[in-house]
Amino acid sequence: MYSTFGKGKLLRPAIGALAPLLNHGIMRLNMLAISTFFLVRENSQLGACIVLLYLFIYLSANLLGRPGYVTMLITRIELENIKSYRQVNLDFRRGTTAISGANGAGKTTIVEAIGYALFDFLPYSQAQFVREGEKYGRIVVHLIGSDDRAYTVERRCGSGAYWFVYDCEADYRVEQRTDVVDKLHELFGIDRERSLKALFRDALGVPQGSFTSIFLEGGSDRKLKFDALLQIEDYKNAADYLLDAQKEYKEQVQVQLNEIQRLEFETRELEDWRVRLKDLHALYQEQTAQITQWTQQVDVLEARSTVLTKQRDELRERENLYKHSKTTHESLQYRLRDREQELNLARTAQLAVQASLPDYQRYQQANEMLKQLRQDQQRRNELRQQQGKLSGTLAKIQTIIAHLHERLEEVKAAGQRVVELSPLVDTQHDLEKQHDDLTRKVEQYDGLVKEGKRLVQQYNGYLQQQENLARKISDIEPLKALAAQLQERVEAVAQLRAQLSERGSRQRQLQEKREQLRQKQEERENFATRLRKAENNITKIEEHRHEAEELPALQVQYDQFSEQRYRLEGNIEGYTKSRRQSAGGLCPFLHEPCLNIKQRGIISLESYFDGLLGEDRTRLDEINRQQITIAERITFVKKYADALDKVGQMVEQRDYYAQTLQGLAVEITRLERETTELEQDLNALKLVDQQIVKAEAARSESQKADGQVRGLEGLRMQVQQLQEQAQQCDGVIQERRQQAKELQGSGERLGQVKEQLKNLNDPRGQTKAQHEIIRQEPTYQRQLQERQRELQAIEQQLLSLEQQLQVYTNLDEHVGEQEAVLQQTSTGYTTYMQNEQTARLLPQREQAYGEVLHTAEQAQQDLQAAEQAYQQAKVAFNAEELEAVDKDIKDMRRELSALVINIQQTQKEISDLERNIQKAEAYLLELEAAQKEKATLEELQQMMEQFRKLIKEAAPHVLKAMLGDISAEANRIFGEIMGDRSAQLSWQNDYEIILRRQGVNRTFAQLSGGEQMSAALSVRLALLKKLSTLNIAFFDEPTQNMDELRRINLAEQIRRVRGFDQLIVISHDDTFEQGLDSLVRLRKVDGETRQLTEDDGMTGHTGHTGLREQVQVHAS
DSSP, X not given: OOOHHHHHHHTXXXXXXXXXXXXXXXXXXXXXXXXXXXXXXTOGXXXXXXXXXXXXXXHHHHHHTSTTSSOXXXXXXXXXXXXXXXXXXXXXXXXXXXXXESTTSSHHHHHHHHHHHHHOOOSSOHHHHBOTTOSEEEEEEEEEOTTSOEEEEEEEEETTOEEEEEETTTTEEEOSHHHHHHHHHHHHTOOTTSOHHHHIIIIISOOTTOTTHHHHSOHHHHHXXXXXXXXXXXXXXXXXXXXXXXXXXXXXXXXXXXXXXHHHHHTTTHXXXXXXXXXXXXXXXXXXXXXXXXXXXXXXXXXXXHXXXXXXXXXXXXXXXXXXXXXXXXXXXXXXXXXXXXXXXHHHHHHHHHHHHHHHHHHXXXXXXXXXXXXXXXXXXXXXHHHHHHHHHHHHHHHHHHHHHHHHHHHHHHHHHXXXXXXXXXXXXXXXXXXXXXXXXXXXXXXHHHHHHHHHHHHHHHHHXXXXXXXXXXXXXXXXXXXXXXXXXXXXXXXXXXHHHHHXXXXXXXXXXXXXXXXXXXXXXXXXHHHHHHHHHHHHHHHTXXXXXXXXXXXXXXXXXXXXXXXXXXXXXXXXXXXXXXXXXXXXXXXXXOSHHHHTTXXXXXXXXXXXXXXXXXXXXXXXXXXXXXXXXXXXXXXXXXXXXXXXXXXXXXXXXXXXXHHHHHHHHHHHHHHHHHHHHHHTTTTHHHHHHHHHHHHHHHHHHHHHHHTHHHHHHHHHHHHHHHHHHHHHHHHHHHHHHHTTTHHHHHHHHHHHHHHHTOXXXXXXXXXXXXXXXXXXXXXXXXXXXXXXXXXXXHHHHHHHHGGGTTHHHHHHHHHHHHHHHHHHHHHHHHHHHHHHTHHHHHHHHHHHHHHHHHHHHHHHHHHHHHHHHHHHOOHHHHHHHHHHHHHHHHHHXXXXXXXXXXXXXXXXXXXXXXXXXXXXXXXXHHHHHHHHHHHHHHHHXXXXXXXXXXXXXXXXXXXXXXHHHHHHHHHHHHTOOSSEEEEOTTSOEEXXXXXXXXXXXXXXXXXXXXXXHHHHHHHHHHHOOOOEEEEESTTTTOOHHHHHHHHHHHHTOSSOSEEEEEESSSGGGSSOSEEEEEEEETTEEEEBOHHHHHHGGGTOOOBOSOOOOOOO
């Protein structure tokens, strides 16, 4: 078996599956104990040590994990623009702090701010949390962390939202949301898997009015919330994760099985390879001796070949020299003829150049003159273009000048028009003043009329509301008797709902049992099918056992035939090569006539080798046929042999399936019995729905009546307020009517003034337009002068251009004369240009002809000497002897190459065999390791199944133990709050609170309002101690629905609660103001919550409102 460390590697899938679940409480401890037990279960001597170790860890965790172990203290809270708070700072101390104030003063907002900043919980949107009219809100919480260091948590909501934790001592900020949440988990000593939001909502800071609501919900709703809070679902998740691990082990077993089969196949020929290796080593020694002998013979032949090759090379060298000399002589003869032709062409060109020289010179002179005339033409054209541009500009300026004279005439007419409009402008000014005054009066009159109508409508509305409220009050008065029955009917509905909850619980249990029964039946059918399949497979394997047992013998025969086939193929290859080398009767080894053949009476070596080849080929064909037959048989029986190897595993599976079916039969019988019992219980609760409908209708009727009766006093106050508002409204109406009477007639006068202004046709605007025209006169005068100066300048430029153009009057005639001269001399010019270069080369060509003539004579002498040396070397060389020696060398080298190839093949086979043998020996070691690992994996697979079963069964027991601890603590707190220890409070497995008194059990819904609040408070306190190591708690209106005596008991008990360093209690009465460590009083003034000083708190009942930034009243 493997060691514990070896198994640790194989346990990685299981540990990986449980890793996310091993980070909290009981789950971590249980899994540690279970894992340790299975790792050492083979060593029985360690069993007692493991149990003691598990108990030590569990007890240590319970002692160290108790509430209050982590010291966390809130020292200060700063609120800015949060709901009714504009800017306030509140200091807190260790101990019990009461926050008091009237309803709506903003007490709950403080707890909501703490929950949002520290626990990321806000029961509504951020927009509702920010003060009305502001863009953002800010919360700053100063606290002492679990490490006794000061921290500041600041969170801003609305625009520019952010959230960070500041370590004051380290001067370090944590800003990313994920990092902030992790840091808060660390400071509060809470597992990271536990949601801060859920912990605050359901245990630490329950919202006002919902302290008891969760305990009044249905069983399924309670289970959903509390299972998540207590993390009970983690056990089911762990079992699911281990199912994947179990499947992975099963797959690994199959992988190892495949690996074992592969390794067995890889090592099947190991012994044959060792025998073959020994034979190859002997063959290799024979081949190396043969190659040494043939190498010596090749050396002798190569020495003679070297001498003959040297003579042949000398002959080729002299032959090449002779051919080169001959080629050089012929090439020089060709070059001599080319130089003679070039010399004659140069002499002819010299004569042509001398004859055409006069025409060439005249052509050059005319061409130069024509270039100068072309430049003059270009200058004349440029002057003409300038003349055209200036003429166009002159016409434009003349047009502008005429236009400016017209504008000046308009200016003169505008001056006369201004004089005519002057008296009309004064009349327009007086009418406009009257228009503005009358317009203001008309608007004032319209506003008064509109306001009067609104006030009359408002006055009538007040009267109508008074009548409606009077009728409503008369309708509500008879409902007082019905409202008095509300408490009785609420308790009746609660009792019926408790029965309905019990029926729902039993229905869910029935559904679960039926689903379990269906699953077990399907599982039974599945295992029955597997069992039949396994038995059929085993039967088939046993039927073919005889064929499977043939495989080893067939494999041995196949290997023997393979060895014979390899040997015959080698012989055939050697005989074929020897026959090819023995052509002509020579021995293929000695290269001389073979005498043994004649002595044996064989015709020739060819016939001898043909006989050997025929015999071996016949034997090879027979062996191939037999080997094919055996191979077919091996293929046929191999599937039965493979199946026979697995028969043991199949038998184990069959037994496992049979055993599982027996267990499933027992489970199905039990589930059928439980299903029948639940059906009988449900039949007794059929009529609860109808009773609840009737009871709820009666309760709703009483609730509606009670709500209406509670509002009677408010309705009467509204009637009084409406009467006062109607009187005020009537006085305002009379005042507005008097003001409107004084402004009548303004509209008619305003219409007359408008008509007069219309008839004038806006003389002020006309005057303004004429002034605009007059104001342009200086501009027109300046532009006219500028254009006249430009006109004079352009006329002078045009006159200058006319004078410059007179110089080029006869230019075109001179150009025509020079072009005629060019045409007359072009033929002589062309002749001169064609022959001038060739004539210039005459001296060089005369010199080159003489040099080539001298070189040709020397080449004739060299050719005669080379021909004589070539004939002498040709007589000294024997080409036939060299050819024979080279042939012998090639034959020997070919045989040596073949022998070398054979040696290389032998070496390759040796290397391959050695490598195969080494690999097979390594496979043997791997095979042994794989067989051991397969056995270990099979054990781990069974261990995973035991793990899953253990974890599945652990969840109810763990929940029962946790609820037992919580119930004991809650019962103690409940007795102290109620001042009566005769009753016993318990929290059941379905999260139903049961109060047992004098042998009678009552559910939470059946308790009175005060009992419900006390019971809920007791369970929540006990739950908080169990789930968290925080030493702080919040109570928002904990005395709701309690009488005075129980409120006093609760206040006294909260002050004596153990295990919490800081308690914050919110209440609107003065029950908690005695014997506290600190007190914070709040009051809302003009929509803004402010904190009262100590003096303000004492004189607040007399109506005085003294305000200060903050205050703390300390207990005596």
